[in-house]
Amino acid sequence: MSSPAVAFARQNQPRFLSELKALLRIPSISTLPEHKADCRRAAEMLSAELKRIGMENVRILETEGHPLVYADWLQATATPTVLCYGHYDVQPTDPLEEWLSPPFEPEERNGNLYARGAVDDKGQVWAQVKALESLLAEQGKLPINVRVLFEGEEEVGGEGIAKYVASKPPELKADFALVSDTELFAPGLPTLCVGLRGMIYTEIEVRGAKTDLHSGMYGGAAPNPFMALAQILARLKDENGHILIPGFYDDIIPPSPEELSAWRNLPFDEEHYRITEVGSKQLVGEEGYSVLERTWARPTLEVHGMPGGFIGAGAKTVIPAKAVAKVSMRLVPGMTPQKAFEQYSSFVKKIAPAGVDMEVRLIHSGDPCLIRVDNPYIKAATRALHEVWGRETVFIRSGGSIPIVGDFWRHLGLPSVMMGFGLPDDNIHAPNEKFNIRNFELGIESLIRFLEETAR
Amino acid sequence: MSSPAVAFARQNQPRFLSELKALLRIPSISTLPEHKADCRRAAEMLSAELKRIGMENVRILETEGHPLVYADWLQATATPTVLCYGHYDVQPTDPLEEWLSPPFEPEERNGNLYARGAVDDKGQVWAQVKALESLLAEQGKLPINVRVLFEGEEEVGGEGIAKYVASKPPELKADFALVSDTELFAPGLPTLCVGLRGMIYTEIEVRGAKTDLHSGMYGGAAPNPFMALAQILARLKDENGHILIPGFYDDIIPPSPEELSAWRNLPFDEEHYRITEVGSKQLVGEEGYSVLERTWARPTLEVHGMPGGFIGAGAKTVIPAKAVAKVSMRLVPGMTPQKAFEQYSSFVKKIAPAGVDMEVRLIHSGDPCLIRVDNPYIKAATRALHEVWGRETVFIRSGGSIPIVGDFWRHLGLPSVMMGFGLPDDNIHAPNEKFNIRNFELGIESLIRFLEETAR
DSSP states (O other): OOOOOHHHHHHHHHHHHHHHHHHHTTTTTTTOOOGGGHHHHHHHHHHHHHTTTTOEOOOOEEEESSEEEEEOOOOOOOSSSEEEEOOOOBOOSSSSSOOOOOOTTTTEOOOOOOOOTIIIIIHHHHHHHHHHHHHHHEEEEEEESSEEEEEEEGGGTTTTHHHHHHHHHHHGOOSEEOOOOOBBBSOOOEEEEEEOOEEEEEEEEESSSOOOEEEHHHBTTBOOOOHHHHHHHHTTTTTSOOBOOOTTTTTOOOOOHHHHHHTTTTTTHHHHHIIIIISSSSOOOOTOOOOOHHHHHHOEEEEEOOOOOOOOOOOOOOSSSEEEEEEEEEEEOOOOOHHHHHHHHHHHHHHHTTTTTEEEEEEEEOEEOOOTTTTTTHHHHHHHHHHHSSSSEEEEEEEEEEEEHHHHHHHHOOOEEOOOOTTTTTTTTTTTOHHEEEEEEEEEEHHHHHHHTOOO | OOOHHHHHHHHHHHHHHHHHHHOOOOOOOOOOOOGGHHHHHHHHHHHHHHHHOOEEEEEOHHHSSSSSEEEOOOOOOOOOOEEEEEOBBOOOSSSGGGGOOOTTTTTEEEEEEEEEIIIIIIIHHHHHHHHHHHHHHHSOOSEEEEEEEEOGGGGGOOOHHHHHHHOOOOGGOOOOEEEEOBBBBSSOOOOOHHHHOEEEEEEEEESSSSOOOEHHHHHHTTTOHHHHHHOOOOOOOOTTTBOOOOTOOOOOOOOOOHHHHHHHHHOOHHHHIIIIIOOSSOOOSSSTTTTHHHHTTSSSSEEBBOBBBOOOOOOOOOOOSSSEEEEEEETTOOOHHHHHHHHHHHHHHHOTTTTOOEEEEEEEOOEEEETTTTTTHHHHHHHHHHHHHSSSEEEEEESSSSSHHOOOOOOOOOOOEEEBBOOTSSSSSSSTOEEHHHHHHHHHHHHHHHHHHOOO
């Protein structure tokens, strides 16, 4: 590890950490209108720093929501171009009383830095900026061409960046994307996320009577939209977690035997996961599939809420005129949102009980994504991580979605390298969010070595 | 119809109507704390009028909520004692913008008196008071012993009167109750309600994970409380409206062939009911039972709301830690709330899917009720109604519950005569509530003649 840039980073680590704390003090909560100016302050701090370290064409791009930050450095020849992505906005802080130190007053405890946004995603954004600074400071140039695009709406849907990416601007022309918003599978275990589930998020609205009715007067003759929804939902997924929509599983591309074998070697204990993460009396799901397969490589169908009727305390005897089920399905490689929604909505309409009208709405959708591990950028990342962490890199998937990864692929043709340095217990979106300080350091070194390796 | 009291009522009808309007101008909305003083004003107006017309022992009885009004006249010998019941509180008025005239400014239109509380129940309470006045004014005495008990919490659960009745005070010693809070089956058709469904109102709470989880990360392995509830509910009632709880129908006492035959002769058209009252594309329920049987003489199981999870606009991908279904069952004669709840809760626990914990709670309950039509008070009512309306009385049931009727029976041993003069389209609990003015007049005459007939 003879990189001078890594040496620079090590020498300047205390300053890097101190600067990160300054960024964390800005309460850039994207979902709360009263923090709109804070979001802009965070964007401005990032653009000022990108200018200071020597990036070019630095600018703030307006959106209908919070602004994007763009920068580039394109003086390398005959090398690939990377698009670095992260987000400067953070989740709200409630319940505030559960924080051991105030969320916007960063505090070091036990080798961790505690603050809202520490790991999701300001710490990882700052690691990217500090890797670029180390390379520019030590060598006056970058090993490859670099574009940077930070957003401030990741926690509220990312509409601004999605529109911008979909417009395919020349500023985003690149060969691959570097997305720093993920985590290690376990402490000290270098990890690349190479697969994401897609999704369709839907609503089923069932209407019975023309108005709310009294269940004493009409119960037994008037259709009950909640009962109709229960009957529909119970026919969508059986008690073994198997989805009953005809053809739903037909196009799934299963993980390769090598990938499944690698997953079996991951340090993962289902009972420990049940107790510490889920806390239910038992886990559920499809027989014959491990928990990692169920959550990474199998589709699921979940109900998130059922608006309508009476939800207060006590007893109101209403047969509501309508009720809604908010239902989403996670999709895996081989499936498409369009086909999944067609299969789902036509089946739901087919099994609708008598007496009710129904509407099935698609609220939003995202493609599943699978990165080939034999692409040169993943290979470069693997080499860099091995060198920095001293262990073989594991390739994992995530059961969730990172919409921007799908957007980068669909609109710009960019495969993403999802290299992140969080830990599973970092409390993202929860009180006492933290970033392990050693992971912040090794993250910067990993990013430096990764960019250097991609130039080879 | 040579009753001098009836003649008195006819002569004084304009005054009676004018007095009723004064009562209707008091916005005695029991559910809104800001109308607490108005409820008391309504109680005071009633007690003052009861005193004025010659009732004795008139007093306002305090409860933890709105007060009761008591009065009696017990100078008749060797005759039965009636307990007259009604309520002076009214429903809220929203949506206010749909009222054609302000809810607390009574207005006559097309032979109807429009105001909140016109028929439910101030108009019917006033009819009782005016019947008593007519009898006392013309004859200086009442044909039988009379006790009066008006409440001001019927629209909010009737807790005060329920406690008072349960204490079995000597003031409520009587032979039967006269409950004036029901309606005619059709215009001009004298009607006695002789059966009410009982009910149990419950909550099923299902808990899966220890905290809300992200459906991307955990979907497929963590239990989903809404899906568990859907599976449970779908197994409680089939798509033909048949309740699947073992033993649930075992103890039902079906209506007699005579009662069923009488129901078939009622002016009731299922298609008209579907279109004008329910408005669904078809009616639902048990095959082989008419709509009147389904709603009057068969139990039902209804879902009223399903609190929990995410019910806002848009897409939040949460697997909620818990969800609740608010489920009630209407019970018919032969069934008891206790046994029904035992059957229901043990079945629900038995069919609970794996992975979840569950609690089944009883929120409240009420007994079903069936009045024998051969009791002398029902016979007297039938004679009086026939005389006043010129048609045979029909005996109907109601699918709803009138808890006080059960309380009068259980605690005081009183059968109730449910004689009311509303119409099915009187918009109770809705904008533009009305009372047909001719029904108000004939109601007073019917009550006079009923009391006279019970003395025979």
